[in-house]
Amino acid sequence: MKTTKLPNVQDVTRKKKNTSREAIIDFYNEATEDYSFWSRDLNMHFGYFIFGKTNPLKRDSMGNEMNNQIYNRLNLSKTTKNIADLGCGMGGTMRYMLKKQNNLSMIGVTLSPFQVEEGNKLLKDKKGLILQENYCNTSLTSSSMEGAIAIEGFCHSGHSEEALREAYRILKPGTNLVIADAFLKKDPKNLCLGSSYSYRKLCKGWSLDGLGVIDEVENSLKKVGFKKVKVEDISFRVAPSVLHVPFAIGGFILKNILLKNPLKPQSWNNMKASFYALISGLHMKDFGYYIITAIK
Incomplete structure (x- = not known):
């Protein structure tokens, strides 16, 4: 049987400490299958809309364009x-x-054993490998990566300085970290009543530590050593993808009713969190979606 072998794998991994986050593991073990309804390509993130290029009616068209924007x-x-x-x-x-x-x-690194097992099946015969690790403390050796990305992943640690510091450690000098995610525009204590309620429900449903405040995250990137930090507000580019949420939720529920499949508790939480993500996005004074590019 043909196996995938990554060049220099031994050179870019080191002995790691065993850290885990049970809530995040449970969330992704239980909810990952739900994302196949959101995206046939299993893009577990919102999309990027460009008039005349991406189809606003097709989530994977926008999801893959987000991948392209990060790649560029x-x-x-x-x-x-x-x-x-x-x-x-x-x-x-x-x-x-x-x-x-x-x-x-x-x-790639993820805490979910389900994602490791199933994701590596999809990467069979490709030069890709998924490891079950915490992105705040990976087995990758220092200065071994020629680029790093984090698409709607760092929010699980609240866009912590620890996560940013680990990304800095594994990157070679002169290479880029690209983050795409939702952020707060102000301290959570200063959110309006509606925003605060949606934010709490969003974090609970998706097992998030919290969203980082965009200005604070920018400063943290500079603090750990990144240079030329560029922050782009792409909220309006992401909005058409976010507007798919109520239709995706309705379709997912209807599909399971027709198939007589009971919805798992985490599926309900995932759907509720998706709904509150939509509500949060309407509070544009408090929330935004950004792409951050930073150079080591």
Whole structure:
């Protein structure tokens, strides 16, 4: 049987400490299958809309364009080899990028054993590998990666300085970290009543530590050593994808009713959190969706 072998795997991994987050593991073990309804390509994130290029009626059209936007901001050379996906889910973005550039090798990390097992099946015979690890403390050796991405993953740690510091550690000097995620525009204590309620429900449903405040995250990136930190507000680009939420929820519920499949508790939580993500997005003074590019 043919097996996938990543170039230099032994050179880019080190002995790791065993850290875990039970709530996040439970969430992704139970809810990952739900995302196949959201995206056939298993893009476990919102999409990026460009008029005349992406189809606003098709989630994967926008989801893959988000992958493309992240890929472009990595600013890879033709000789680039090793890229890390920190919070890689089922490896949807990894598969997109590996197809985009044939010489790439990618290592993804996730806490979910389900995502590791099923995601690696989808990466069979490709130069990609998913490890069950905490992105705040990976087994990747220092200065071994030629790029790193985090798409809607760092929110599980509240966009913590610990996560940013680990990303900085594994990157080679002169290479890019690209983050795409939702952020707060102000301290949670200063949110209006509606925003505060939606925010609490969002964090509970998706097992988030919380969203980082965009200005604070920018400062944290500079504090850990990143240079030329660029922050782009792409809320309006993401909005058409977010508007799919109520239709996706309704369709998912109807599908399970017709198939007489009982909905798992985490599926309900996932759907409720998705709904509150939509509500939060309407409070544009308090929430925004950003792409951050930072150079080590």
